[in-house]
Amino acid sequence: MARKSYLFTSESVSEGHPDKVCDRISDEVVDTFYRESLAAGLDPWAIRAACETMATTQRVVIAGEYSNTPKTVTVAMIQDVARKAIKDIGYEQDGFHWANCNIEVLLHGQSADIAAGVDAKQPTNKEEGAGDQGIMFGYACSDTPELMPAPIYYSHKILQNLARARKDKVGDAAQLGPDSKSQVTVRYEDGKPVGVTQIVVSHQHIVEDLSSKQVRDIIEPYVRKTLPDGWIGKETIWHINPTGKFFIGGPDGDTGLTGRKIIVDTYGGAAPHGGGAFSGKDPTKVDRSAAYAARYLAKNVVAAGLADRCTIQLSYAIGVAKPLSIYVDTHGTGKVDEATLERVLGEAMDLSPRGIRTHLNLNKPIYARTSAYGHFGRAPDADGGFSWEKTDLADAIKKAAA
Structure with a gap:
């Protein structure tokens, strides 16, 4: 029988987390192949792309495979797409800046052995096969109207709302940087989410000498507005930048991978x-x-x-x-x-x-x-x-x- 009363925790990371920077760039490459194919009148069903990205201090490496992609997609275009993504995320710090980080593109053609199993080619393959086992x-x-588990849903929402305020330069949120993580522990009673017992937010700040208390003063109102009424009580424990300073963030602080x-x-x-x-x-x-x-x-x-x-x-x-x-x-x-x-x-x-x-x-x-x-x-x-x-x-x- 399923438990009815328990605690469950999930975490989220922002678009500025090093791994998420890489996910964003990799997906921008996929989108570029589709966008350029549609613009050129090519068959989007034929597109094949598998893109991996690594990011570290002032460097991005984009590697992977592709086939049936338009010739308009050049190395320069991929580099430009990556820079625009990094700029949109908000990285303009000395150790990782959209305008001058080194971007290396190592994309190459898809393996013919994989293509033979996936592509629909008579008489061997009557249908497209799965790209992998x-x-x-x-x-x-x-749990929620969106039919998602409450812990991950609200962990995401906290960071989304903070990112929106940061990008719009709403009040003191302009002092926050792109890199952040959240974690929410939800209390369930009779199988339903009813409150939170622990809230964790670690958020980069671009004003170097901000204290954990000052960061909490910026973040707490957004957390309270995000969570349902009554979910935060006197017994709720907060952990905001628990290690203290979080000034160096993103790929400059920690290497990211797709x-x-x-x-x-x-x-x-x-x-x-x-x-x-x-x-x-x-x-x-x-x-x-x-x-x-x-x-x-x-x-x-x-x-x-x-x-x-x-x-x-x-x-x-x-x-x-x-x-x-x-x-x-x-x-x-x-x-x-x-x-x-x-x-x-x-x-x-x-x-x-x-x-x-x-x-x-x-x-x-x-x-x-x-x-x-x-x-x-x-x-x-x-x-x-x-x-x-x-x-x-x-x-x-x-x-x-x-």
Whole structure:
């Protein structure tokens, strides 16, 4: 039987965290390939991209593979895209500055062996195969209106609100830097989130001599506005810049790499993770697209009122189109049999790589916006971004499962 009263903690990191800087640049590269292909009238279905980024003091290295990309995408364009991303994040410090950091581009063509397994070519491959083997998970729960676990949802929101104030230079928030981390411990009673017992925020400041107390004076009002009324009480313990000074931040303080914050990207530890990162990958890579599909299906199950919590696992083999398995766990909250849901979900959506890309309309430059503050729990955008957050399949799933 699931526990009803407990504490659960999740963390988030801001767009200025070294690893998130790298995620952003990698996703900007993917978006650039799609944007330039669409502008050139090329087939976006053919795009293949896998981009990894490393960032350290005054240096960025971008490496990876691509194929079927437009010739308009040059090394100079990739460098410019990376600089604009770093500038938008807000790095203008001596050890990491958008205008003069060294950016090395080491992108090269995709392996022909991988392409042979993925591309749909008659007579060997009748359908696009998965870009790799692996397992992907999706999750949804009734903690929040967005059907996300409360700890990760509010950890993200705290940093989003602080970043917005920093960039808009709202009052003393202009003294904050781009690099920050948050952590929220949520208290659950009878299975529902009701308050927070611990709040952690470590935030870079660009005014060197700010004390932890001064940083807390800036941050605390934003935290209080972010969390639901009544969640912060006298017993709530605050940890704001607990080590004291946090002046040197970003890649100058700690080397960043793409794909090192996969729990931040997903459910904050409230659900399993298959192990594959998302950023820098085009949607033929099921690490990304199938994780989006699994979230989409889990969210629609909960939105349909068929469960209060739902975990979905999908598995794939490289070069094989259809998933090898579909697994559903409603954690004892389900209104219908889980085996029934497994059958219904497999029929409700084509879970091949091409089927997922078609259903969720993923062949677009929509990925840079996912690189910070989570890939899930965001409002769907008018241009197709976060399409996996829609609940437009809920009625069909409910009817089929009846």
